[in-house]
Amino acid sequence: MNISLKTIAPAAIAAIAALALPGAARAGATLDGVKQKGYVQCGVNLGLYGFSAPDEKGQWSGIDVDFCRAVSAAVFGSVDKVKYTPLSAQQRLPALQSGEVDLLARNTTRTLSRDTANGLNFAPTNYYDGQAFMVSAKLGLKSAKQLNGATVCVLPGTTTEQNVADYFRANKMNFKPVVIEKNEELHKAFFGGRCDALSSDASQLAAIRAAETSAPNDYVILPEQISKEPLAPAVRQGDEEWTNLVTWVFYAMVQAEEKGIRSDGVDTALSSPDPDVKRLLGVTAGNGKNLGVEETWAYNVIKLVGNYGESFERNLGTGSKLKMARGLNALYTEGGLMYAPPLK
Amino acid sequence: MTNVTRFLNSAQVRGWFYQGLVVSAAALTGWYLVSNTLTNLAKRGVATGFDFLGREAGFEIGESLLAYSAADTYLKAFAVGLLNTLAVSAAAVVLASVLGLLVGVGRLSSNWMVGRFATVYVESVRNVPLLLQLIVWYAIIGRLPSPRTAPELLPNLFLSNRGIKYPTLADPGSHTPTLLALAAGIAATVVLVRWARRRRETTGKPFPTLPAAAALVLGLPLAAFLLNGAPLALDAPVREGFDFAGGGTVSPEFTALFIGLSVYTAGFIAEIVRSGILAVPHGQTEAGLALGLKPGQVLRLIILPQALRVIVPPLTSQYLNLTKNSSLAVAIGYPDLVSVSNTSANQTGQVVEAVALMMAVYLVISLAISTYMNWYNRKLSLVTR
Numbered sequence: 225m226n227i228s229l230k231t232i233a234p235a236a237i238a239a240i241a242a243l244a245l246p247g248a249a250r251a252g253a254t255l256d257g258v259k260q261k262g263y264v265q266c267g268v269n270l271g272l273y274g275f276s277a278p279d280e281k282g283q284w285s286g287i288d289v290d291f292c293r294a295v296s297a298a299v300f301g302s303v304d305k306v307k308y309t310p311l312s313a314q315q316r317l318p319a320l321q322s323g324e325v326d327l328l329a330r331n332t333t334r335t336l337s338r339d340t341a342n343g344l345n346f347a348p349t350n351y352y353d354g355q356a357f358m359v360s361a362k363l364g365l366k367s368a369k370q371l372n373g374a375t376v377c378v379l380p381g382t383t384t385e386q387n388v389a390d391y392f393r394a395n396k397m398n399f400k401p402v403v404i405e406k407n408e409e410l411h412k413a414f415f416g417g418r419c420d421a422l423s424s425d426a427s428q429l430a431a432i433r434a435a436e437t438s439a440p441n442d443y444v445i446l447p448e449q450i451s452k453e454p455l456a457p458a459v460r461q462g463d464e465e466w467t468n469l470v471t472w473v474f475y476a477m478v479q480a481e482e483k484g485i486r487s488d489g490v491d492t493a494l495s496s497p498d499p500d501v502k503r504l505l506g507v508t509a510g511n512g513k514n515l516g517v518e519e520t521w522a523y524n525v526i527k528l529v530g531n532y533g534e535s536f537e538r539n540l541g542t543g544s545k546l547k548m549a550r551g552l553n554a555l556y557t558e559g560g561l562m563y564a565p566p567l568k
Numbered sequence: 569m570t571n572v573t574r575f576l577n578s579a580q581v582r583g584w585f586y587q588g589l590v591v592s593a594a595a596l597t598g599w600y601l602v603s604n605t606l607t608n609l610a611k612r613g614v615a616t617g618f619d620f621l622g623r624e625a626g627f628e629i630g631e632s633l634l635a636y637s638a639a640d641t642y643l644k645a646f647a648v649g650l651l652n653t654l655a656v657s658a659a660a661v662v663l664a665s666v667l668g669l670l671v672g673v674g675r676l677s678s679n680w681m682v683g684r685f686a687t688v689y690v691e692s693v694r695n696v697p698l699l700l701q702l703i704v705w706y707a708i709i710g711r712l713p714s715p716r717t718a719p720e721l722l723p724n725l726f727l728s729n730r731g732i733k734y735p736t737l738a739d740p741g742s743h744t745p746t747l748l749a750l751a752a753g754i755a756a757t758v759v760l761v762r763w764a765r766r767r768r769e770t771t772g773k774p775f776p777t778l779p780a781a782a783a784l785v786l787g788l789p790l791a792a793f794l795l796n797g798a799p800l801a802l803d804a805p806v807r808e809g810f811d812f813a814g815g816g817t818v819s820p821e822f823t824a825l826f827i828g829l830s831v832y833t834a835g836f837i838a839e840i841v842r843s844g845i846l847a848v849p850h851g852q853t854e855a856g857l858a859l860g861l862k863p864g865q866v867l868r869l870i871i872l873p874q875a876l877r878v879i880v881p882p883l884t885s886q887y888l889n890l891t892k893n894s895s896l897a898v899a900i901g902y903p904d905l906v907s908v909s910n911t912s913a914n915q916t917g918q919v920v921e922a923v924a925l926m927m928a929v930y931l932v933i934s935l936a937i938s939t940y941m942n943w944y945n946r947k948l949s950l951v952t953r
Contacts, residue, residue: 314910317917321612341615342917373809375730380898380911385627389638392628400811401628402821403911404901409703413901416710417729418820420810460612 254326254459254466255299255516263305266292267325270310270407273431274540274548275331275351275455284308288329290535291350291457291474295327297528298473298521313379317342320460327470329457331425333383338458345467347457348474350532351540352552352561354449355387356426358433361444363420368448372397377410377419379403387451388423411436421446425453427540427548434545469515476522478564479504480531482555487530490523503568511567522567532562605920618925620916621646627911629903631819642912649908650929656825656902657891657933663830664890665883668837673867675842686838693835699896701832706824706900715811724804724815732818733805742796749792753784760784821902825894833890840882844875876948884941888934895930905929 258264268276268288276286293303309325320328321343331353332338334346357368357376365371368391378384380403392399402419404410411432414422422429426445433440457474459467480486483501485493493501502508505523512519529535533555540548554560575581609616625645628638632648633655674686693701710729713719718728724735737743757780764775805815848871856866897904905926913922 343612343614389628402901405898
């Protein structure tokens with residue numbers, strides 16, 4: 225009875241959308257389509273604090289949402305030309321493949337098979353994450369290597385299950401997975417004691433701990449990161465123009481941070497003598513034409529959304545409940561991995 | 569001319585024509601949907617096909633009737649999921665039937681308490697969505713104590729939020745004679761029941777079938793067990809680390825799904841049983857009582873056999889529903905077919921294939937149940953000579 229909807233939905237979306245959009249992706253088709261309909265259809269998480277979550281008024285916020293708004297700013301000069309499609313982990317790839325969304329900014333790990341077999345193109349990583357374990361502080365554990373025989377709660381529909389299995393296999397340990405499809409039920413099972421550990425990306429564990437328990441100090445995130453989870457926005461393969469635009473919108477945000485240009489200082493930066501800044505902000509024309517948008521594209525992104533550091537601090541760092549350190553997500557000049565190629 | 573008109577007006581010709589039209593339209597639509605999906609998936613560079621079934625699955629499954637590890641293939645993972653679905657469905661069909669029969673008969677009871685209780689049961693379980701009921705059962709089971717403080721209900725039997733831990737027999741080989749005796753006992757019972765029925769039908773003499781069957785099914789294995797020197801080495805669960813080590817486990821997820829499905833479906837089965845019993849004319853009861861049968865015997869020998877003819881077809885639907893409803897397992901973390909398929913689909917990105925496989929498997933299970941129940945129904949139906 226209830227089986228049909230839940231099970232068939234992802235396939236049905238893929239099948240129906242494949243029917244509805246018979247034209248294969250052509251270079252430039254997505255940008256033209258976006259300009260024509262007047263908004264960017266952005267696939268986001270159903271609700272993950274810090275990445276993409278709606279508040280009580282239905283306003284979306286988060287680092288992924290900021291990226292959707294940045295693309296909208298680059299194309300339209302306004303951050304409000306975005307329509308959000310909240311997607312479950314299962315729905316996200318079919319939704320992008322079928323053309324239901326133009327851009328997938330939904331904390332999605334970049335992997336080889338997604339890049340090839342699943343027909344995606346990835347923008348640069350906007351958050352370097354890693355899967356970790358959260359346990360009750362009462363257990364007194366210091367390392368994930370002490371988890372032999374534990375029951376581990378994991379969410380399906382991600383690389384999470386496989387990573388946990390790989391980690392325990394590599395360390396010759398046993399575990400029992402409990403796989404629950406709904407976030408809330410899964411977290412309830414963990415906080416209720418059904419599982420010894422909850423495994424997910426470290427950022428998500430921090431978000432869950434901050435939002436869903438009254439005593440965040442009763443839970444610790446173990447230091448081992450058992451996987452590389454470079455979370456990156458994605459677009460469909462076969463439309464290089466759109467891929468280029470999305471890619472360079474992100475680099476513009478990183479470049480702005482490197483040049484110390486914040487949203488409140490972007491207007492004064494317009495008169496900067498630095499040729500890099502001139503090219504970035506479109507004072508020296510060229511970049512916009514190459515990307516197929518207005519020359520003020522990057523200016524709009526920085527003015528309306530901010531640079532990468534601003535977005536990070538507001539959603540995940542000191543300005544948020546999560547209080548996460550920049551870590552790998554700092555600029556390369558500060559020991560992180562964020563590095564923008566020259567915008568020229 | 570008249571021949572042509574007659575031909576064109578013939579009901580048979582028109583019938584064939586229109587049916588042919590409908591069939592070809594359906595076939596064309598189907599072909600279009602499939603080929604279009606395949607073309608578009610190929611255009612977008614999405615891999616298709618079932619090759620992935622032979623690759624290493626790489627994920628663990630919480631409970632399995634087969635020996636399974638992350639190093640096994642996706643196909644094996646699917647088999648594990650399928651067996652889990654079948655296990656919980658089969659167990660729940662049995663409990664739901666027994667519970668449904670009791671409640672259905674109870675609702676017709678002349679005892680006020682029993683009748684009301686059955687009514688309240690039926691109306692409450694069948695009017696609350698199953699998903700909610702499952703979540704409630706799972707939450708209740710989740711409130712059990714942790715392994716470190718779990719009570720020992722019976723010797724070596726623990727109840728915790730990690731499930732029911734029970735002792736298993738340590739050396740399976742030493743129990744072969746007992747199992748053989750059990751099989752022999754069951755076989756002998758089948759023969760005995762047939763013989764007793766034939767004797768009753770020809771001579772009218774009743775035979776105490778139940779005690780005799782009990783003696784055969786329980787007594788024979790017990791005798792074999794004792795003769796074999798009563799080997800009773802147990803593999804008992806012991807608190808160790810995070811959990812228990814040794815023994816067997818009935819997981820909280822299985823328990824919640826099993827209880828939830830049984831309790832819910834029993835509400836519907838109870839109504840089917842009640843309608844079946846009410847469909848048998850009251851004169852049958854009176855005739856039975858007039859022959860000197862006790863009320864229990866009237867129910868068992870006269871009412872239920874006739875009621876079954878009404879009961880079986882809708883009961884089939886309930887069994888099918890129960891099996892399909894077991895896919896709600898994903899909500900509470902029982903690793904059934906849907907759960908395993910979802911994980912496989914997400915790891916491989918081959919959603920269409922995984923869903924197609926899942927649909928095919930449910931179709932086969934459902935058709936198998938229908939076929940069996942239809943056979944049973946034909947066997948029961950009134951033979952008119």
